[in-house]
Amino acid sequence: MKLQQLRYIWEVNRHNLNVSATAQSLYTSQPGISKQIRLLEDELGVEIFARSGKHLTRVTTAGQSIIDLAGQVLRLTDNIKQVAQEHSDERRGSLSIATTHTQARYALPPVIAEFTQKYPDVALHMQQGTPKQIAQMVSEGQADFAIATESLELFNDLVLLPCYRWNRCAMVPKTHPLAKLEGPLTLEALAEFPLVTYVFGFTGRSQLDDAFKAQGLAPNVVLTAADADVIKTYVRLGLGVGIVAQMAVDPEQDEDLVVLDASHLFESSTTKIGIRRGTFMRGYMYDFLERFATHLTRERVDAALAAGPRNEPVLFDSLELPAY
Secondary structure: OOHHHHHHHHHHHHOOOOHHHHHHHHOOOHHHHHHHHHHHHHHHOOOOEEEEOOEEEEEOHHHHHHHHHHHHHHHHHHHHHHHHHHHHOOOOEEEEEEEOHHHHHHHOHHHHHHHHHHOOOEEEEEEEOOHHHHHHHHHOOOOOEEEEOOOHHHOOOEEEEEEEEEOEEEEEEOOOHHHHOOOOOOHHHHHOOEEEEEOOOOOOHHHHHHHHHHOOOOOEEEEEEOOHHHHHHHHHOOOOEEEEEHHHOOOOOOOOEEEEEOOOOOOOEEEEEEEEOOOOOOHHHHHHHHHHOOOOOHHHHHHHHHOOOOOHHHHHOOOOOOEO
């Protein structure tokens, strides 16, 4: 059994049994991968993949168990490399962050600016996607941290660290009837107009739907987007009232819009960082976490990583999370 063979079966499974795509991602040949998988199956005496002719059709029951263990072996191998790097040069390495547009556009820039200045020899990679996609990236070892508000809890192998609380606001053109509203904004008032907001599963969208439902109201959502800047574009076109994260308001770029506080209408949301359990934490990784959320000290992060699955929230229950 070779480490290379374990990597091949892991990557083939990750590429939905597409050996050609796996070969391209690993810069090797398709026949070479197929041969090594066969050799591993012969050595183990079981089929890892069921086949129809030359094509892989599914993962066998035994194969799934083997692939899961192979993933653990590969992660431990990566940890050994990280340990060596940490002791040879603690300020050199790489950090991959998977996040949503809102975090990448509004919350992360000042943190990343400080981090890259202090660690110029750390290669920083940013990947964007849906909350579920970025959680999966970290779960599968394609990224170190997932930063999002929703869907991270779907992956049991992720340790979730709460970072900050945030809420929403409504945005309308200056000519909109709500721009002249006297008194606090109400859900009843919002229900009278078309709404433009986030796609379900993005940036706390579920709290918005729950708030309307609790009042027996049906929001008229005419357009959804994953990007707050896209939402604001269509608000400017008069398509509807925009409901976005408060952090997405730019006082200079959005001076043509009227911003209405909506934090009293919706439950606040919590942005979290997800880290795959068993990850070896480099010194600069701890530093990044504490820069993003000052309460994420090394001691608290280590305690959360050492806690059993889903026990880490207890460590933060007594903390008053900062509001963005």
